[in-house]
Amino acid sequence: MDTLNRLATLIAQRNQTETEVSDLVGHPLKPESLGAYVASQVFAIDPLEGTEHLPWTGRFREGSLAGKTVAVQWRLRWDGLLSLSEGTPAEYLLVLAGPEALLPPEKGDASAPWAIESVFLFHLPSLLASLRDLRRRIGPSAHIPRELWESARLLPEGEGAGRLTEEQKQALALFSQEETLLAC
Numbered sequence: 684m685d686t687l688n689r690l691a692t693l694i695a696q697r698n699q700t701e702t703e704v705s706d707l708v709g710h711p712l713k714p715e716s717l718g719a720y721v722a723s724q725v726f727a728i729d730p731l732e733g734t735e736h737l738p739w740t741g742r743f744r745e746g747s748l749a750g751k752t753v754a755v756q757w758r759l760r761w762d763g764l765l766s767l768s769e770g771t772p773a774e775y776l777l778v779l780a781g782p783e784a785l786l787p788p789e790k791g792d793a794s795a796p797w798a799i800e801s802v803f804l805f806h807l808p809s810l811l812a813s814l815r816d817l818r819r820r821i822g823p824s825a826h827i828p829r830e831l832w833e834s835a836r837l838l839p840e841g842e843g844a845g846r847l848t849e850e851q852k853q854a855l856a857l858f859s860q861e862e863t864l865l866a867c
Contacts, residue, residue, distance in 0.1 A: 686837045718757025725854045759795035760784040778803040798860035802838040
């Protein structure tokens with residue numbers, strides 16, 4: 684009975700936390716909506732009107748990509764997969780990713796912390812062209828070769844790391860698993 688009581692308490696705490704987070708960001712608590720909110724704040728992205736039912740899409744407000752459109756995904760585990768569509772109305776794809784998945788969920792730990800350990804920025808038309816050239820499937824759970832991930836890496840210390848400001852790096856660090864564990 685102690686285990687059941689503890690489980691009920693933890694679920695009640697989670698429900699309360701989810702309600703508070705949803706109220707804070709103004710969206711239901713799902714990785715895609717929370718990732719979109721974090722990305723909009725860290726990367727100065729305004730949502731595009733009329734894209735409510737598509738993957739979250741916005742427009743950069745400032746920096747070298749000001750005016751460019753971007754779709755945002757938050758992958759709770761960096762597993763090499765992306766949900767892609769030829770019809771995504773974006774020039775860029777910003778991916779926030781949790782810890783690297785070393786084993787498939789059915790073979791290892793299926794829990795996925797809500798953390799940001801890596802950030803990638805793909806030029807979407809180039810990514811889709813590369814996948815077509817490699818004869819890779821484009822769609823849900825599309826496997827992206829590691830070299831394409833690495834060439835798009837902004838954090839940590841990727842080829843595009845110089846594109847992040849110190850303020851952006853600090854904001855993203857708030858969501859790292861280590862920072863999340865320290866906050867508990």
